[in-house]
Amino acid sequence: MEGDKRFWRAVLLALPLAVFAVFVIWPLASSFYYSFTNWNGFNPDYDYVGLDNFQKIYTDKLFYQAAINTALWMIAAILLPTALGLGLALLIDSSVPGSAAFKSIFYLPICLSAVVVGQIWVWIYQPDWGLLNTVLEAMSGERLRYAWLAKPDTALWSVIVAWSWQQTGLSMVIFLAGLTTIPEDLLEVCEIEGATTAQRIRMVVIPLLTPATVVVIALSVINSLKGFDILYIMTGGGPFNSSDTLAMHMYNESFKKYLMGYGSAISVVLFLIALTIIRVYFRQLRKVDELYG
Amino acid sequence: MARLVLEDVTKRFGAVIAVDAVDLQIEHGEFVVFVGPSGCGKSTMLRTISGLESVSAGRILIGDRDVTHVAPSRRGVAMVFQSYALFPHMTTAENIGFGLRLARVPKDEIARRVTDVAKTLQIEALLDRYPRQLSGGQRQRVAIGRSIIRDPEVFLFDEPLSNLDAALRVRMRLEIARLRDRLDATMVYVTHDQTEAMTLADRIVVFNQGHIEQIGAPVELYDAPANLFVAGFIGAPAMNFIPAEIEAGENGKANVRFGAVSLPIGREAAEGKVTFGVRPEHLSVAAESEHDFLGRVEIVEKLGAESLVYLQTGFSKAPITMRIPPELSVHAGEEIPVRVGRKRLHLFDAEGRVI
Amino acid sequence: MADAAVLPPARPPFNPWPAVIFVALIVLALLFLAPTAGVLLSSVKTTREIALGALWSIPAELYLGNYAEVLANPAVHRYLLNTVLVSAPATVASIALGALAGYVFAKLPFRGSNLLFLVIVSGMFFPPQVILIPLFRLFNAMNLIDTLWPLIVIHTAMGIPICTLLMRNFFATVPNALREAAILEGANEWQVLIRVALPLSLPALAVLATLQFTWIWNDFLWPLIFTQSDEKRTIMLGIVNLRGQYSVAWGVQGALSLIASLPTLVVFLFFQRYFIKGMTMGAVKG
Ligand SMILES: Nc1ncnc2c1ncn2[C@@H]1O[C@H](COP(=O)(O)OP(=O)(O)O)[C@@H](O)[C@H]1O
Ligand SMILES: [Mg+2]
Numbered sequence: 001m002e003g004d005k006r007f008w009r010a011v012l013l014a015l016p017l018a019v020f021a022v023f024v025i026w027p028l029a030s031s032f033y034y035s036f037t038n039w040n041g042f043n044p045d046y047d048y049v050g051l052d053n054f055q056k057i058y059t060d061k062l063f064y065q066a067a068i069n070t071a072l073w074m075i076a077a078i079l080l081p082t083a084l085g086l087g088l089a090l091l092i093d094s095s096v097p098g099s100a101a102f103k104s105i106f107y108l109p110i111c112l113s114a115v116v117v118g119q120i121w122v123w124i125y126q127p128d129w130g131l132l133n134t135v136l137e138a139m140s141g142e143r144l145r146y147a148w149l150a151k152p153d154t155a156l157w158s159v160i161v162a163w164s165w166q167q168t169g170l171s172m173v174i175f176l177a178g179l180t181t182i183p184e185d186l187l188e189v190c191e192i193e194g195a196t197t198a199q200r201i202r203m204v205v206i207p208l209l210t211p212a213t214v215v216v217i218a219l220s221v222i223n224s225l226k227g228f229d230i231l232y233i234m235t236g237g238g239p240f241n242s243s244d245t246l247a248m249h250m251y252n253e254s255f256k257k258y259l260m261g262y263g264s265a266i267s268v269v270l271f272l273i274a275l276t277i278i279r280v281y282f283r284q285l286r287k288v289d290e291l292y293g
Numbered sequence: 294m295a296r297l298v299l300e301d302v303t304k305r306f307g308a309v310i311a312v313d314a315v316d317l318q319i320e321h322g323e324f325v326v327f328v329g330p331s332g333c334g335k336s337t338m339l340r341t342i343s344g345l346e347s348v349s350a351g352r353i354l355i356g357d358r359d360v361t362h363v364a365p366s367r368r369g370v371a372m373v374f375q376s377y378a379l380f381p382h383m384t385t386a387e388n389i390g391f392g393l394r395l396a397r398v399p400k401d402e403i404a405r406r407v408t409d410v411a412k413t414l415q416i417e418a419l420l421d422r423y424p425r426q427l428s429g430g431q432r433q434r435v436a437i438g439r440s441i442i443r444d445p446e447v448f449l450f451d452e453p454l455s456n457l458d459a460a461l462r463v464r465m466r467l468e469i470a471r472l473r474d475r476l477d478a479t480m481v482y483v484t485h486d487q488t489e490a491m492t493l494a495d496r497i498v499v500f501n502q503g504h505i506e507q508i509g510a511p512v513e514l515y516d517a518p519a520n521l522f523v524a525g526f527i528g529a530p531a532m533n534f535i536p537a538e539i540e541a542g543e544n545g546k547a548n549v550r551f552g553a554v555s556l557p558i559g560r561e562a563a564e565g566k567v568t569f570g571v572r573p574e575h576l577s578v579a580a581e582s583e584h585d586f587l588g589r590v591e592i593v594e595k596l597g598a599e600s601l602v603y604l605q606t607g608f609s610k611a612p613i614t615m616r617i618p619p620e621l622s623v624h625a626g627e628e629i630p631v632r633v634g635r636k637r638l639h640l641f642d643a644e645g646r647v648i
Numbered sequence: 649m650a651d652a653a654v655l656p657p658a659r660p661p662f663n664p665w666p667a668v669i670f671v672a673l674i675v676l677a678l679l680f681l682a683p684t685a686g687v688l689l690s691s692v693k694t695t696r697e698i699a700l701g702a703l704w705s706i707p708a709e710l711y712l713g714n715y716a717e718v719l720a721n722p723a724v725h726r727y728l729l730n731t732v733l734v735s736a737p738a739t740v741a742s743i744a745l746g747a748l749a750g751y752v753f754a755k756l757p758f759r760g761s762n763l764l765f766l767v768i769v770s771g772m773f774f775p776p777q778v779i780l781i782p783l784f785r786l787f788n789a790m791n792l793i794d795t796l797w798p799l800i801v802i803h804t805a806m807g808i809p810i811c812t813l814l815m816r817n818f819f820a821t822v823p824n825a826l827r828e829a830a831i832l833e834g835a836n837e838w839q840v841l842i843r844v845a846l847p848l849s850l851p852a853l854a855v856l857a858t859l860q861f862t863w864i865w866n867d868f869l870w871p872l873i874f875t876q877s878d879e880k881r882t883i884m885l886g887i888v889n890l891r892g893q894y895s896v897a898w899g900v901q902g903a904l905s906l907i908a909s910l911p912t913l914v915v916f917l918f919f920q921r922y923f924i925k926g927m928t929m930g931a932v933k934g
Contacts, residue, residue: 005756008837012752016745016808023805024771027779027786034781041784088676096670104920105677108684111912113866115884116905120683123690123898131686131704165683177927185378188345193392193443194366197665203394207382218772225775229868233888247777255873260781267778274778278770291381291423 031271034264041258053265062241063266066249069156070273073231073245076157077224080164082216085171086209090201092172093179103176107169114166118233121162125149152242155235159243163230167223171216178212179205210288214281221277225270246270295321295356295369295446295479297342302351304334304341311337313503314351319496324473324480326490328526329500335483338500339449342481343372356446368447371440375452377432379424379439385411386420389438410438413475414468430461434468441476450482454489466492487529491515499523516637521645524570530601530616532639533576535609537569539640549640552608554586558638562648570639573601576615577632578623584630588613593623604631691715691902698898714903723878724904727886731865734796734882735911738803739860743853745804746811751841753812754819755827765816771809776869784873798874799882803864811856818852818926819845851926854919862912883908 035053039046057063088106092099109117124131125148133144148158182205190200206213228247231237237244237252244252246266254263297319304312311334319325327335340346342353344365352361360368379388387394389410390403398406411417414434424432433453440448453469454462466489473480473493484490490497491511499506499514499522506526507519518524524532535551539562542548547562548555549569579585588604591612600619603612615631623629640648686704691714693707718724753765787798822845830840846853871882881889887904894900916923 004836006758009752009756009758012748012756012837012841016749016812019745019801019805020768020771020808023783023801024774024779024808027782028774030782030785031778034785039785088673091669091673091676094666094669096666096673102673102677106680107916108913109680111862111916112684112905112909113868113884113912115866115868115887116687116909119887119901119905120687123686124683129704131682134704165680168680173924174927177924180924183376183378185374185376186380188372189374189378189380189391189439191345192343192365192370192372193395193439194364195395199395203391204380207380210382222772225773228775228777232868232872247775250777250780254781260785264781267775267781270775271778274773274775275770278773281773282766282770291425 028271031264031267034261035268036261037264038259038261039264041254041260046261049261053262056262057265057269062244062249063246065241066244066246069243070245070247072156073160073227074221074224076160077163077167077227078217078220080160081167081171082213082220084164084168085173085216086175086206086213088168088172089175089179090205093176103173106172109166110169112166114227114229115233117162117166118230121158121165122149122234124162125158149235150239152239155239156243159231159234162234163224163227166230167220170219170223174212174216174219175209178209181211182208211292214285214288218281221281225274246273296354297447297479297481298352298354298357299342300352300354302338302341302353303349304337304346305349310503312341315503315505317498317505317508319479319481321479322477324482324493324495326494326497327481327483327500328485328487328490328497329506330526331485333500334503335485335500336451339372339451339481339483342447343370343449344368345372369445370447370449371443371445372449372451373433373436373440373453375455377424377436377456379432379435381424384421384423385416385427385435385438388424388435389442391439392443406442407438410442413441414438429457430465433457433465437469437472441472446478448476448478448480450480452483452485455484455486462486462489469493487527491527497527499526501526517647518570518639519647521568521570521641524639524641524647528572530573530614532570532572533609533613534611535569535571535613537567537640539564539567549638552586552606554608554633556585556633556635556638558640559635562640566643567648568641568645570641571633572637573614573616575634575637576613577634578615578617578621579630579632581630583632585633586631587628588631590623590625590627590629593625595619602629604629687902687905690898691906693899695897695899699896711899714897714899715907717897717900718903718907721890723886723890724883724907726879727881727883728908730796730880731882731884732911734799734803734871735861735864738800738807738864739857741800741804742807742811742860743815743856745808746813746856747815747841747846747849749808749812750815750817750819751837751845753816754822755824755840755845756837765812769809769813771806772813776806780869780873787874793874794876794880796875796880799867799870802870802874803860803867807860807864810859814852814856814926815849818849822848851922853926854922855926858916858919858923861915865912 036048036050037046038049038052092102096102112120127133127145127147127150132148133146137144148154186204186208187200190204195203225247228245228251231243231245231248232251235243237248247270250263250266250270253259253266299315299317302312302315303310313334315338327338329335337346341348344360344363348361352359354360355368355370380391383391386404386407390407393403393406407420408417411420414437416431416434416438419427419431419435424435427435436453454465457465470493482489482493494511496508497511497514498508501522507514507523514523514527518527521534525534537549537551539547540550540555541564542557546557546560547564548557549567551569586606586608588606591603591605594601597619600617600621600623602615602617602623604615606613617623642648689704689707690698692710692712694711694713697708697711749768753761783798783802787793792798826844827840830844835843866884867882868884871885875881875885878889887908890904891901894904
């Protein structure tokens with residue numbers, strides 16, 4: 001029996017583990033290796049340069065800018081869609097008519113790609129005839145012509161708005177799924193004990209949504225770390241690197257300037273950031289498991 | 294004084310009438326148990342009293358105040374759910390103090406009252422545990438604790454013990470009885486367990502298909518059921534029902550006849566077809582000369598403190614159940630003489646009403 | 649009591665909240681729809697009408713020329729075909745591999761399997777940039793740059809973490825007794841997986857099919873790195889590329905975007921019924 005199990009474990013795990021090891025684990029490890037070299041992407045030859053690349057990070061002003069932007073981006077790109085999605089889920093769950101239609105409308109943008117979303121919002125932010133300026137001008141009566149994406153002050157935030165518009169639907173769907181798992185009798189206890197709507201949401205519903213929240217945050221982190229596409233499409237990291245993130249910076253250094261060694265060093269830093277987030281995440285997950293498991 | 298009055302209360306779910314024009318008065322301090330088969334509307338009745346369900350028609354008064362359209366939290370009721378309904382993310386103390394926290398009672402007062410309640414229920418050691426770390430019986434106490442801390446006028450229990458194993462159920466039943474004596478509040482308790490109903494209740498309300506069949510003290514329902522339904526529902530094993538006829542007897546009094554048996558009922562009654570009911574404990578194995586009929590033993594169930602005997606007879610298709618002392622030795626296949634106790638004979642007319 | 653019963657019962661108080669919530673949702677829905685609606689509107693207008701400054705207004709007449717233009721463009725056909733050739737196999741392969749691994753983690757755990765599971769799942773969190781350069785070097789050495797192979801392989805590999813996670817969570821809800829009963833009947837683990845566990849996990853498959861297909865179809869980074877010639881471009885790169893060709897033809901651009909988004913919309917609508925259920929069982933209750 002146990003021999004059988006061992007055989008099947010090996011058979012079933014062989015392929016997934018092989019693919020994962022060769023195309024994810026191995027490249028991850030190699031990134032570390034290349035970060036100590038000066039490979040340029042074409043030349044088969046390269047030299048070992050020790051910690052040079054990491055020292056360069058230390059003095060790279062653009063890196064700092066990108067790191068700060070990454071932090072801003074991740075915080076906003078996680079908080080906004082999560083909060084909005086939760087709000088929408090709570091509204092829709094209050095048994096309004098047409099809830100199915102609302103769900104589809106809010107979910108729709110998730111099906112669109114970063115390229116398409118980027119294009120839509122580039123049009124919205126367009127200075128001359130964009131929807132945003134058109135509406136603002138109609139309301140204020142003045143000619144505005146504000147170039148949202150071309151001004152360092154607003155470029156990153158404009159992309160964050162577009163991003164939130166796209167991602168909110170996903171959090172909403174997950175929160176809706178979470179709401180269906182809250183036992184009816186717990187809500188009835190709130191009613192009998194006299195909880196106001198606000199108290200019920202704060203003290204009972206949101207805590208009980210913790211498992212859903214964990215999933216939403218995880219997906220938001222994953223998606224926002226990958227949020228390279230939409231920045232690339234909408235601003236390309238500009239103007240003047242004001243919307244550069246680490247992912248964008250790494251791409252530019254590696255594939256525009258062909259400094260693959262330096263790019264690898266940046267990706268190692270990205271990896272370490274991701275690792276920290278994963279550790280925090282799994283610690284949370286254990287806590288959640290203990291209470292709700 | 295928290296008198297609970299239901300006037301003509303009806304609750305419909307679409308076409309289903311779950312509670313059908315119920316009138317009921319429960320006095321202050323009374324412990325009333327709702328019993329009835331599954332799906333007869335007990336829970337719905339309780340939930341309309343709590344306000345979790347709105348009534349379709351009728352009025353509900355608590356302490357002479359019309360609460361028909363008052364929010365559940367303003368009715369002065371507390372409810373203990375079958376599933377306990379404890380918040381998984383709150384400790385025992387937080388669960389018990391939940392209502393006080395909602396009402397923004399100061400923290401130290403909450404702590405004091407939670408400790409008091411925990412002492413009463415002997416769960417002080419568990420105050421910092423989460424529901425997942427508690428056993429079924431402990432969870433039940435926490436749920437009860439949450440209901441008593443607010444000093445409600447009316448307690449509502451919906452099958453609170455049905456998720457517990459048999460031994461624990463007996464213990465918790467005693468605790469609830471103790472609580473009942475201590476609290477001086479009105480209590481409504483739903484169960485389908487007869488023993489719970491008989492041991493706890495001041496009065497039992499028997500429900501069937503949304504309406505009340507009979508209201509009365511436990512012994513009253515047992516000794517004088519008002520109809521076939523109550524007679525069959527109360528008592529385990531159930532009362533034997535035998536198709537019979539009333540015929541004229543001596544001194545103008547009537548006899549009941551089934552098969553070859555004719556028993557004096559000691560009073561007058563109109564002649565005609567009836568259902569004759571007799572409880573298993575009122576049948577006994579008799580000396581040869583005193584027996585009323587002979588029955589062939591089909592099965593003997595030895596329960597230790599007593600034995601149940603199922604008899605085949607000529608006058609009843611269903612086997613007749615009798616309760617006998619354990620030391621009497623009776624075997625399957627045997628034919629035994631049976632005597633019917635004369636004092637507790639029940640007769641029901643064609644509509645099932647007691648005669 | 650008789651006289652009390654004649655009194656009409658007091659009325660329940662009027663509750664304004666449902667109406668307020670409904671109106672709020674309508675407003676939010678309009679806000680959420682506006683961007684997509686704008687593109688839809690632009691796609692049925694002539695370039696002239698748009699150039700006159702009416703990108704966001706209701707079109708004077710329904711003009712389908714933009715769609716005709718896009719659909720007649722052979723480049724678009726190529727882009728769409730390439731994207732299908734990447735998305736379909738990579739979606740299927742990643743779910744299949746995730747199911748294999750998920751089954752072992754759920755039903756055949758071993759010493760250290762939890763740790764291995766965590767290692768695989770953490771793969772979800774790494775930004776793709778982290779493995780970009782080594783993979784570029786690897787596929788370069790294999791002479792596979794500017795083919796679709798790297799895309800299929802990478803999407804399959806990068807999909808393994810989420811697929812394994814969801815499938816494991818789902819398989820965990822399949823009662824052990826079912827597996828044991830099947831084994832007693834003489835089935836082997838493979839047959840249990842195929843005949844018992846998978847049929848019970850259709851919602852999870854629906855969720856994964858939707859998520860994986862959408863991510864892969866919409867991906868931009870990997871094709872940007874691994875394809876160079878127009879022959880091998882996927883649709884998302886194609887849209888960006890065609891922007892030059894249709895630089896002021898906003899309507900054509902809009903039509904192109906919508907056509908490129910159609911497959912993911914269809915997949916979502918198709919699996920929508922299972923989606924929430926799958927999310928509930930596979931993710932939220934995990
Ligand atoms: N929310 C509801 N919607 C529709 N029917 C219901 C609902 N609640 C109860 N019922 C119906 O009302 C009847 C009484 O149910 P219930 O009060 O739960 O019975 P009991 O508690 O005595 O078993 C049943 O027929 C049940 O199906
Ligand atoms: Mg019930």
